[in-house]
Amino acid sequence: MPAGTTQLNILDAEGNPVKNSSGAVIGTDVFKELTSGSLKGSLEFLNSNGAFDTNKDSFRGIGYYQKMLDLMANTLASTFNDINNTGLPSGTLHDMFGTSDGSTTITAKNICVASGWANSEYGLTKSVNADGSTPASGAQENILKMIDALKSDQPFIKKGALPADDVTIFTGTFHSFVSNLNTTLGIDIKSSKTLLDNHVSVANEISSAKNAISSVSLDEEGMNLLKYQKSFAAAARLMTTLDEALETIINKMGVVGR
Template sequence: MRSTFAGFTTAQLALRASQYGLDVTGQNISNVNTNGYTRQVVDQISLNLQNAGRYATVANVGYGTLVTGVSQVRDPYLDIRFRNEVAKVGEADVKLAGLQEIESILDEIAKDGIQTQLSDLNTMLQKLSSNVSSKEYENMVKSSAESLTKYLNQCAKQLETIRSNHEYNLTEVEVPEINNILENIAELNKSIKNGQINGTPALELLDQRNVLIDQLASYMKINVTYVPTKISDSLTIDELKIDLVGENNTINLLNHLDHVNLEIPSGTTQLNIVDKDGNPVKDANDVVIGEDIFSELSTGSLKGNLEFLNSSGEFDGANNSFRGIGYYQQMLDLMATKLATTFNDINNTGLDPADLHDMFASSDGGTITAKTICIASGWENSDYGLTASVTPDGSAPASGANDNILKMINALQANQSFVDEGTLPDDSDDITMFTGTFHEFISNLNTTLGIDIKSTKSSLNNYVSVANEITDAKSAISSVSLDEEGMNLIRYQQSYAAAARLMTTLDEAVDTLINKMGIVGR
């Protein structure tokens, strides 16, 4: 016969399970606005301790329910999808921000830019061509040319500022933040392990760790795995492992309590991964794989920042190379160099090579770039002027002759070849970046920038849309719903009341058994 008091155990376990349910529901409700919190549920099993024989005639009734623990409601597949997608969002977002900063400098629509300066120089040359003997008009040309050079200087310096800001963000913000995330995850791993060994699920610590992993995923593409580790015969816990998924190699970033560090050597944008001793990480064959890992990065804001700084589009010799800030800096340099050499050659036509009259020069005495281009000191100090006309025999030109000034005007309107000169003597590695007028060059540069921005923005919007869909799917599973928790409150309250009623009914039955049986005939 079943134990008289077995029903009390069933009722007592039912009360306890309902109380756990109310406690967990209260925990969920109190954390409805907590960032990264994952909805918790009570794990229950049906308890049956009877081992009836094969020929037993007594019904095998269980002993109620047993709470085995509290767990989180998460979908690992959605976590993987979200982390892969958020890495793409991070890369596109960094690139778009950088390109928009460049646009604010090279914007030829919202403000008077290089096009306006070129048009003004053309206008001044036109006026001079009709009054070649007028010092006033030549000074106007000189002033216009100087304004053009100063505008190019300003653009170059602003682009340098953008580069410096992104380098600072990379070296002083992103890399230290990644190292800090890895360190914090390792510390959480230690606390989680200690908690689980001591019998607590450490769910809140798991939430904190998942938030950090999601943050890390925005910087680079990672693979997160959980390795079951046997602590004792009765306890196995999952130890965390995080790997960087590279284009050619998989580089371990964190193995439970051990983690690597990212570093950038001073004065460079080279990214290295080093171990705890500061040595570049090696693979199983003792080959260094943690040195200059830019080419290994497949996506993420870290790649976006490095690509923005290091990639220069067609200047890299690859048509599919991203046009980072280097591309726009070098294109401005090409224009400044072409402008200077073209006008210097025209103004020096027919002159003794030992006594050249350059219109443009470099402020530091080196190569002429957008940053260094300036008015040549001889022309600026009026040591010499513009060569208005040149005769084939070298004789003095006729009064009012302006053929050389007209050549300058034509140079502004004629097609030019803007060539990035390589290093080989036979010019076989020279790259023609553009063919057209100076105006068309700037127009094409702005068009290219606009296309890059539009393409990057479109990619970002697509990635954000997919990431939001995954986030919504995660929220539907893992986030706290007040409607659902409200229903749980009613459900657990009713089950608690029913279990209490069961206890009362059993008490009445036992009272009948003890106090009201065996008194017939007294």
């Protein structure tokens, strides 16, 4: 790329490079051209997705926490939908959760109670035999599985284009996932605030050192004005005294003896 020029990289909603009809990636990421400054910081905050980016060590911006909440909602819904569909005849789905916008991917924004469950078309699948028949009244295997799912460790997986591209972001209970997310957010806020305070402190020290050499001190200038005013008043009194002395010598000393 010629010196002094920058190309923009076009990304889709998922943050993936957009390709042309021949399969080539369009453009070059302008973000890579920024090494410091407020613009880089703002872009990192808005666009960086942390572990969800290709570069796993990237900054955890707003996108990271949005995707973590999406992952939480999707894993919760998938886990309980799978349990509630356990043992049902092939092709029969009694999902507990669905999407409010009709999409196939459940996120924190669109997760909702499945319409079939909300409309009482079906309820919780307490227990079902392998052949799909209803077991004796009182069987609660699926209910126990749901309770256990809340207490057991779950893999929270970021899905890739292929199964081989899947990445486990976190392993633990749903409660520990939320707790870990809260802790991570707190650490990020604390570290960012500490970094900002350090930068401000250094900037203030540099400014103070500069002002000590080249700036004008209002207190010092005020003291100088008072000093010069006193000096002027003293000089004026001296001139008045000399004037009075000359007046006496010229006009009065010659009168003696007349």
